[in-house]
Amino acid sequence: DSGVTQTPKHLITATGQRVTLRCSPRSGDLSVYWYQQSLDQGLQFLIHYYNGEERAKGNILERFSAQQFPDLHSELNLSSLELGDSALYFCASSVAWGLGVNTEAFFGQGTRLTVV
């Protein structure tokens, strides 16, 4: 168990809908990262938050947004869903701002999103 908790584990929704994925980082970790894993794109970085502030954006669509709250949990909001958004969404956390000498990212179990 990595200590990173993601809910829900599975989500099935229809095209055009909006969903929220939730992530609780490991105790003491200030950084939260979101990644998308799809068959065609592999594992792609979406966005990074550190201590409540957005620090970096990757290949995140405008229909997607995220937040990190004062208690450090994070939510990823996906709206106007399309079939192609079906993927495994991972949250990861680390203690520091970046990945470095003594810092690695620990991943949650992921939320499998299916858009029908």
Added chain:
Amino acid sequence: AQKVTQAQTEISVVEKEDVTLDCVYETRDTTYYLFWYKQPPSGELVFLIRRNSFDEQNEISGRYSWNFQKSTSSFNFTITASQVVDSAVYFCALSSSYKLIFGSGTRLLVRP
């Protein structure tokens, strides 16, 4: 640009065989970090190892060992005496800051 290549899409071995998973990376940064993650059939990503660019010592952890060679930009992973429980997809990743750049993964199937 940074890039990680795992040329082996799928490897199948019989239990107790040794197997090496290849990872080649590209980066212009002088300081960077390399990682291996395991994704078992259950789907989670499990951290295995981190290696710093300035530390080329190889590492052994039980049946697992890692060979880091800056001269060839490679960070290969060897499983000795493979077991069925080693069946998973293995990802190599590179980072020089906050973002992990993942390879496409190698699916390892260990047959009894």
